[in-house]
Amino acid sequence: MKYAFRALVVALLGFVLLPAVVACVSAFDTRALIAFPPQGFTWRWFHRALTYEDFQVGFVNSLYVAAIASTLAILVGSAVAYAIDRYDFAAKRVLEAVLLAPLAIPHFTIGLGALIVASQVGAARGWFVVVACHVVLVLPFVLRSLYVSLKNMDPRLESAALSLGAKPGRVLLTVTLPGLAPGLAGGWIFAAILSFNEFTASLFVTVQRTQTLPVAMYNYVREYADPSMAALSALYILLTTVVLTLANRFLGLGRILGTEDVRH
Amino acid sequence: MQRPFLRLFVTPAALVAAGFLLAMAAILQYAVLAHIPGELTPGGFTLRNFQEMLKPLYAGVFFDTVRLCFLTAVLALLAGYPLALAMVRARNPYIKSAILIISVTPLFLGEVVRTYAWLIVLGNQGFINGFLLWLGIIDRPLTLMFSTGGVVMGLVHVTLPVVVIMLSAAISHIDRDLEKAAVALGARPLRVFLTVTLPLSMPGIVAALTTGFAWTFSAFATPQIIGGGRVNMVSNLVYSLGFSSFNFPFAAALSIAGLLLTALSLALFKLLLRPLERMGAK
């Protein structure tokens, strides 16, 4: 019984990992096509992936977009999360519902809407629509991460600081922000990863010049079948695993994702 | 109660919300405008876009989408529950972390990399066929690419992390003393699971099913790449109408219909699953 359950769990984890492992193995195949079992061993495809111009440009674009969008999202999100959690104001629930709505609305719908608006104002070929779209998409995750931190922070801390003579600005800087630090860091990393990986909406709102890495990869997969993509995937998988492990080590992934009961 | 910085805190978010609402309003607006072939600017008011959708070609895609979403949600639930249970109940923190990290990896890999990897697994010369041929179980490759089975496998893989997250949140909220009480009353592990753990995790199961359904509905890269045009979901239809035919009004109408369909399905789900959900309610 116990062992059957363990075997099941291991098999399921195997299912989750299978594509990643297979992609990593294929990346070293000497043949210029994907076929199993692989033959030989070469670093050639890694070299090709890293020197392929669309990937290089896409990588830099993605890095910029992710950095800007996640930073904007954390600034906007932390402020509004605080206001929603601590204050009462007009249309508070409406605002919150609108900000969380992108969780429930498919990315292709949001991408399409952004594209239509952008083309109406003649901004369909620029960076603004890409960044704005990413901010909207990652904001709900930032809010969730911060809600957890806000719930964990005793509001009496701020009351205590006020009673000790600190003005609201000082309380914000010396008590509130340090208290929210884990949520801010977690939310920022989470937002950056999601933005860096965002594909569907980006496909709608990017053009050749503003193409992000996932879009560049998609275009490559449609055109070519050599293992360059497998090599790039292997690098991607490695990077993601490192980031996730670090995020878990220092910030507690379970806390960010809400898989643990934070009240303990 | 004083509310220092209220305006400063809320205004930026209100602007973001306004931008998002503008995009949604644009879709609503386009959905009722006529498409003029060869033109990007739409024509006047019409409801033809919605009539068009009733054609078997499009209605069939809607039907397939709902079927795929449902199948995926159920399979992801079946695969996700053991993972969530094992993760929440693991005593060793390293095993706990390992299960968590592995389970959520697909969420962070990005749609393209993940789907591409499935392409290598499912292709005619891919991992599964290569492996089965090598074992001698089959003598010619199975058609896994461009098939519903292949797409579902990819979709379950995408949906699994979300399901695991929702289920583990629910399972971790279950008071372990309740299970101890059941054991003390003489129940064996399987009975404890069936009579205590499972009923109490029902709210999480219902949430996981509905979220899994909605999540799958928004999948694009998986059906696009693995389905290869032969297995189509609403998302693929919207994309091809937008970027192959430049028929944005119809794409917008399809998006609206898709949203309504999801909302309707979820409402139906909630209604049907309410008795289950009550089981775990406090």
Added chain:
Amino acid sequence: MSGTEDALRLDGVGKQFGTFTALHEAWLRVRPGEFVTLLGPSGCGKTTLLNLIAGFLEADAGEIFIGGKLVTQTPVWERDIGIVFQSYALFPHMDVARNVGYGLRARGVSRAEEAARVAEALAMVRLSSMAGRRPRQLSGGQQQRVALARALVIRPSLLLLDEPFSALDRNLRMEMQFELKEIQQKLGVTTIFVTHDQAEAMSMSDRIAVMSEGRILQLDTPEGVYRRPAHRFVAGFIGDATVLRGRLKGMDGVSAGVEAGGLTFSVPAAPLEGTAPGAEVDVFLRPEHLQPAEGEAGLAGTVVSRAYLGDRAELLVQTEGAGRVMLRVPGLAALERWPAGAPIRMAVGSAEPVAFPAG
């Protein structure tokens, strides 16, 4: 200004939450150096009142003066108060010294003076060696002392204590109560203490404001609220009282005679003013209001259960026709003489109970 002589003065302060009145017009004057407790069950408005005094809530009506200064509209950070919360609310990302020095930095005190005053405050609460620790590395009692030092180091004109002992276990609670009282008296700081624990209120306060349903029902010394409750609620809330239905026999200006359960009690006349002789009254009996009687006289009953309290014991007695009462008997002998189920006869004790018109 009129409020100069009072450390704290509330003139008809009220607070509504929607249609719910959390606090009806509250009037209160606290003398400098006084220790006043707001006592009442949860939901009685005591925490609302504390939050109004601190400035976390804005009053809908009335005026608040601290040290003679009108502060009704003053923000929290300018009210010059120190607060100790139930959760202590120590800043988790600062060490003990930084926590204690927080209010001094906010006031722009020089670093040298901050260091000196923090050291002095920590010495006062006997935590000098803990200056470099983080709050989570301290025990509950130590955390509370840090919170107290933090609130006092700014030399506030008013110290507010919001159920500060409720997170501590019993023994530590007693110890902390003595320590807090000692420090309070030494510094002479005016203190408002909020609690639902009457024993805590009795042992620490100069005066107690008993609150119920948003009203201050009685403001008096501990002895006053215990022996001369001005209100049925106060009589029932303070001490372990059982109620015996009786009849008013007669009264003069000072005391009244009440007959209940076959016994005749002498009670203060004030609460019964306007009650006609022969009318029904409720006598609030505490264990010391009855004593065992010898022979066949007095109120008869059967011992239901007993609580041994060291030098004395308390018996719960089922009377014949007058409900249950408690009575106090001295010493160990009582336990042998009145086991559960034993018959007992009771006479009027030495202390005087109170009675209110039957409610």
